[in-house]
Amino acid sequence: MFTEGLVDLCAASPTRCLAYKTGGTEKDRNTIRILEEVSRVIDTTIRPVRPTRRPHARILLQPLAAPAVLGYFALGSALIVYGSWFAEGWGTEKDPSSFFPFLLLFGGVGQLAAALWSYRARAAVSAALHGSWAAFWLGVALIYLLATVHTITVPPRGAEWQSLGQWLIYMSVVTWTTALAVAPRSPVGFLAQATLGSGAAVGAAALLIGSSGWEEVAGWLFVAAGAFSFYVGAALMLDSVYGKVALPVLFGGETEPVQYELGDPGVKVGQ
Amino acid sequence: MSARPYPDEVGLETPPAGIYLTPIAPPVTLGLFGFFASTMVVSTWLLGWWGTPRGSPPTMFEIAAMFGGVAQFAAGLWSFKARDYIGSALLTMWGTYWMAWGFLQALAANHTIVIPPLSTPQPGFGVWFIPLALFTSWGAIAAVRENVPLFVVLATVGSGSAFVCGGFWDGSPTWIKVGAWLFVFGACFAWYTGAMVLLEYAWGRVVLPFGVIPGLMKLPAAANVPGARISAPVEYALGQPGTRHTP
Numbered sequence: 001m002f003t004e005g006l007v008d009l010c011a012a013s014p015t016r017c018l019a020y021k022t023g024g025t026e027k028d029r030n031t032i033r034i035l036e037e038v039s040r041v042i043d044t045t046i047r048p049v050r051p052t053r054r055p056h057a058r059i060l061l062q063p064l065a066a067p068a069v070l071g072y073f074a075l076g077s078a079l080i081v082y083g084s085w086f087a088e089g090w091g092t093e094k095d096p097s098s099f100f101p102f103l104l105l106f107g108g109v110g111q112l113a114a115a116l117w118s119y120r121a122r123a124a125v126s127a128a129l130h131g132s133w134a135a136f137w138l139g140v141a142l143i144y145l146l147a148t149v150h151t152i153t154v155p156p157r158g159a160e161w162q163s164l165g166q167w168l169i170y171m172s173v174v175t176w177t178t179a180l181a182v183a184p185r186s187p188v189g190f191l192a193q194a195t196l197g198s199g200a201a202v203g204a205a206a207l208l209i210g211s212s213g214w215e216e217v218a219g220w221l222f223v224a225a226g227a228f229s230f231y232v233g234a235a236l237m238l239d240s241v242y243g244k245v246a247l248p249v250l251f252g253g254e255t256e257p258v259q260y261e262l263g264d265p266g267v268k269v270g271q
Numbered sequence: 272m273s274a275r276p277y278p279d280e281v282g283l284e285t286p287p288a289g290i291y292l293t294p295i296a297p298p299v300t301l302g303l304f305g306f307f308a309s310t311m312v313v314s315t316w317l318l319g320w321w322g323t324p325r326g327s328p329p330t331m332f333e334i335a336a337m338f339g340g341v342a343q344f345a346a347g348l349w350s351f352k353a354r355d356y357i358g359s360a361l362l363t364m365w366g367t368y369w370m371a372w373g374f375l376q377a378l379a380a381n382h383t384i385v386i387p388p389l390s391t392p393q394p395g396f397g398v399w400f401i402p403l404a405l406f407t408s409w410g411a412i413a414a415v416r417e418n419v420p421l422f423v424v425l426a427t428v429g430s431g432s433a434f435v436c437g438g439f440w441d442g443s444p445t446w447i448k449v450g451a452w453l454f455v456f457g458a459c460f461a462w463y464t465g466a467m468v469l470l471e472y473a474w475g476r477v478v479l480p481f482g483v484i485p486g487l488m489k490l491p492a493a494a495n496v497p498g499a500r501i502s503a504p505v506e507y508a509l510g511q512p513g514t515r516h517t518p
Contacts, residue, residue, distance in 0.1 A: 035275050037308045041306070041440075052509035054288070055288065055289075055290050056289070056291075057290040057291070057292055058289060058290070058291055058292070059291070059292045059293075059294065060291040060292065060293050061293075061294070061505070061506070061507060061510070061513060061514040062293065062513045062514070063383045063510055063512070063513045063514045064511065064512060064513045065511070065512070066511070066512045067512070068512075083286055108337075110480065112341070112342070112345070115342075115345075116345055116349065118296060119295040119296045119298055119352070120295055120513060121296070121512035121513050121517065122294055122295060122296045122504075122512065122513060122515070122516055122517055123296055123512055123517045124296040124300060124469055124472045124473055124516075124517075125469065125473055125517075126296075126466075127296050127298070127300070127301055128301045128304060128465070128469055129341050131301040131304075131305075131345070131346070132301065132304055132305070132338065134341065134342065135305060135334065135338035135341060135342040136334055136337070136338060137338040138334075138337040138341065139333040139334030139335070139336065139337040139338065140333070140334065142333040142336070142337065143330050143333045146329075146333070146377075146380060151329075151380050151381050152329040152380050153329075154330060162321050162322055162328065162332070163312070163322065163328040163331040164328045164330060166311075166312045166315070166316075166321060166331075167308065167312060167334050169311075170307065170311055170312065171308070173307075173308075173462065174304045174307075174308065174462075177304075177462070177465075177466045177469065177470075178469070180470065181466075181469050181470050181472075181473035181474070182473060184474055185473070185517070188355055208321075208458060210386075240511070242339035256509040256510070257509075257511045258507065258510055258514070269511070
């Protein structure tokens with residue numbers, strides 16, 4: 001075995017190296033054998049990091065369908081259902097027991113999946129907006145789950161509900177931040193998020209003071225934000241499928257996807 | 272039956288390895304927003320700004336467990352992909368804290384356990400703020416190379432954790448409130464930091480100043496100037512999401 005240690009030895013002591021290769025004296029062979037063993041131990045235990053050339057790196061861009069479509073549809077679904085109920089547009093205080101599983105999975109799980117795929121899509125606003133509201137709907141659904149199994153009690157609509165009011169303050173702050181971020185690219189996206197942020201602010205005030213009138217305003221703002229969300233989601237989907245701007249939503253929304261049209265899904269766009 | 276011979280690989284060259292860098296959206300924003308909202312709600316309750324002092328409201332912990340917990344945890348996991356050492360460690364760990372705290376509160380809401388008032392020593396809970404204080408403070412030291420707002424977040428939250436630890440250990444509402452004030456301060460900076468990163472990414476230029484100390488931190492001094500461009504992302508602008516830089 002001609003290990004790295006012996007390479008160094010040959011470089012440092014050509015005489016010993018030659019002695020090893022040609023037979024040499026018994027003393028030389030013993031010395032070489034010990035060095036060889038030491039080299040083997042070093043190589044296999046505390047092998048140092050050998051300097052190598054800096055590897056050539058490439059940036060890999062991977063196209064995927066816009067996760068915001070799912071995100072806005074999931075958000076819009078939750079906002080329209082919960083907002084219209086919150087505004088006392090329909091139902092009774094018992095209805096959350098039947099709609100919370102859908103709130104949990106539509107607004108929560110579905111939207112969270114969209115948020116996490118948004119990282120791969122390099123869509124920062126989508127990740128922050130849908131991640132925040134997914135967590136909110138997961139939490140609200142959990143509240144109604146616990147109320148349904150009589151673990152906790154939830155205030156009726158129109159009554160003071162300080163903890164949910166507190167949460168809506170910060171949901172409003174987060175949503176206005178994402179609205180500001182999306183403003184230069186998507187005016188309709190800004191409209192949806194600004195309406196949602198306003199609804200959260202009004203809802204927070206209504207719950208903190210226990211005002212059914214302001215709750216009604218907040219609920220219908222949620223519904224409006226849900227409608228705008230559906231529009232943005234639909235526009236992103238239709239624009240992509242039709243290959244042109246079907247519903248205006250973005251500045252410079254023209255796309256020309258890289259694809260091999262006879263390939264499998266993923267290599268080509270769509271099914 | 273003879274043993275299967277090993278394939279003869281002598282003479283084969285080691286295949287060339289390629290390094291692929293895959294751009295993603297910054298995960299830190301969602302993580303910090305989750306931390307901001309959860310910390311504000313719980314800390315302001317601890318400070319008596321709202322609610323009742325007897326036990327945490329049973330409708331408070333659910334969203335904290337999801338926003339501060341699940342969402343922040345997921346953002347922490349994506350931070351590995353972003354090669355963000357601070358985010359991958361700290362967002363993930365604080366996410367686990369909020370999930371555990373929510374679990375504890377759920378047990379209390381179910382009357383499985385009883386959470387005593389703040390004036391009663393709770394060493395089994397307070398002791399967890401020792402590791403929280405330690406790794407958050409180490410994160411603060413690491414953030415000295417990043418930007419001032421992130422450093423302030425981690426320094427205040429790390430020191431706040433130490434006060435809260437002492438407060439719960441000793442049953443001292445005063446120490447807990449000192450820690451809660453530090454948490455509120457840190458949470459506001461967490462929102463600022465998350466917004467700062469998000470707006471720069473979405474607008475393609477600095478909107479909120481990064482608070483960079485030139486020479487000490489990695490970013491250029493231009494990061495302190497609103498309107499300055501400090502990034503040039505690689506993109507195919509006409510492509511689908513993933514190939515182009517989107518807000």
